[in-house]
Amino acid sequence: MSFPKYPAYKNSAVEWLGNIPTHWKVLELRRLMPEIESGVSVNALDNTPEDGIPSVLKTSCVYTGYFRPEERKEIIQEDIIRAACPVKSGRLIVSRMNTPDLVGAAGLSQESFNYVFLPDRLWQVKINNIDPKFAYYWTQTQVYRDQVKAACSGTSSSMQNLSQDKFLSFILPVPNNEEQKLIADFLDRETEKIDILIAEQQRLIELLQEKRQAVISHAVTKGLNPDAPMKDSGVEWLGQVPAHWSVGKLGYYTVTTTGSTPDRNNPSYWNGDIPWVKTGEVMYQDIYETEEKISDLALQQTSCSLLQPGTLLMALYGQGVTRGRVGMLAVEAACNQACAAITTDSRINPRFLELFLTKAYEHIRSLGNETTQQNLNLDFVRKLEIVVPPFAEQESIVDFLPEKLRAFESLVNDVKLEIDLLQERRSALISAAVTGQIDVRGLAEAVA
Structure with missing residues (x-):
């Protein structure tokens, strides 16, 4: 709805502020x-x-x-x-x-x-x-x-x-003290209404993401055939899996290494052409670009190694939600020592493994050393239990999920746009009230 203006305005004499109410x-x-x-x-x-x-x-x-x-x-x-x-x-x-x-x-x-x-x-x-x-x-x-x-x-x-x-x-x-209080009270009421709407939209995003995760979890642990006979996986957090699937340790099906950080004091190692991945850049997305790059000399003279596209990276440590996240290299790159570089053998589709590790995220975060960040290491990663369907079935799951997940992503993007519009409305309302562009003095508490 539209809000009333003040009866009269004056030039504030401040170009970027514009006009203000005459008594301000x-x-x-x-x-x-x-x-x-x-x-x-x-x-x-x-x-x-x-x-x-x-x-x-x-x-x-x-x-x-x-x-x-x-x-x-x-x-x-x-x-x-x-x-x-x-x-x-x-x-x-x-x-x-x-x-x-x-x-x-x-x-x-x-x-x-x-x-x-x-x-x-x-x-x-x-x-x-x-x-x-x-x-x-x-x-x-x-x-x-x-x-x-x-x-x-x-x-x-x-x-x-x-x-x-x-x-x-x-x-x-x-404005005068009484009017300041009226404006603050008005904004308390109106921003609370908007904040409630924003919180509802944020909760909807959480529910959509939970549903998305459930779709991934079911596909990579139960398969696409609802009639497939099941067996106990022998792994508590996995539960039952299709009877014809194998269960084993990740290290048995992959080569897993870490990267390193070239000497920061040697400028010839930095600002080259080779992307160098840090844990904050491992975000469940394909990795094309990185904030920092290293040189060919760094590859030759340090323990950094060049990783191929299709290599799966896992963040071994990091604050907040970083630890345990995965992402796949889309280009040749190197990584730091806080990333595990996972290369699958012919029995594992790397995209399937990426999806499985997405499902396993909460379990992975429960592992680690007893430090403030509960850091992971290669030993923990290699011992992680994974499911291994027949390769053709892995490919079917990999082909099936993207279309399903795109629908969730579209819904989440729509809700995020709504949140952005609500936040813009909130900011505009605050600015209008505090700079005198609207007159809230006579507005009842029932204003929507």
Whole structure:
């Protein structure tokens, strides 16, 4: 629906801001005397501690545009005394150093955490005489992001820094305090409605992906013939499989190796023509391009080896969902030591094995060394139990699944597009309200 405009507007005298309501002001942050605090760098463990345990925030605590205090790490005992700046209620938590897309990212702390401290890459900001939620919504607008982009500097295009002086020069359109509260309350109501719709769409994607995984799982463990006699595979997580299928260890049917990393201090090993794969690039997709490339000299003088198209890569370690993922080389390439390179023999169709390892992902992630990341190694990979249908049957399964899976991918893409449109609507609504392009003062809570 359309929202009403203010009765009258004036020129803001700021070209990129345009017109604002006649009774609004345009102020630099420094005129509002914001209180900016910063933490210090402390050593911390990888785990998320229980409430009450001294901890330091990760910069990821504001990546989503919300403040998430659960994104924190336990401070080691020796450094607790050095921790500074506990989180206070009603403060903006701002990332002052990050990638171009995330520097300046902000969230609002709505309660105090005396045991949760800021690192040196986060600020805690209180803008005097400004409703904290109004200030927060301002940080979610394009006019704020444009100012961040113009103000940031850095020697690397991948890491930018926002100085306090530049931050204090930011322009903020300011209505009176009562109106700030009305705008914040309106946006709370309306963004909550949109967020509920987004959450429903995200849940639909999860359900579609679960159904997709179930189709893969059934095909690669039960086959395409519903009348085939079954037998116990002897492997608990596999259950029953067709009676004429074999079950064995992956290492019996493949040659499995790892790659390596050439000396970073030798420039002649880098920026060549040979793609060099890292674990983050192993993502259930065929691998054509890589972020980094190595030279022929690196192949000759280091333990790197050239892998052929059709080689299956598995991420042996990595944070989050990386460990256990697979992807297939579509070009000649090398890989680092965190990847297992799997070459199948004549009994295994590599595409079938790729699909099977996709089904086996959760089981694979349960394996590994007892470290913070539960790293895998070649021994674990070679001992992984796999099913081996007759080769012709593998080919039938490989031919059958893509068409089935494309239908799921199409549905998921449609839902993602809907989410994008909802997020655009959310951002546009916030920007319009915070810059005075719509007048929400007389709107009832029932506004849809």
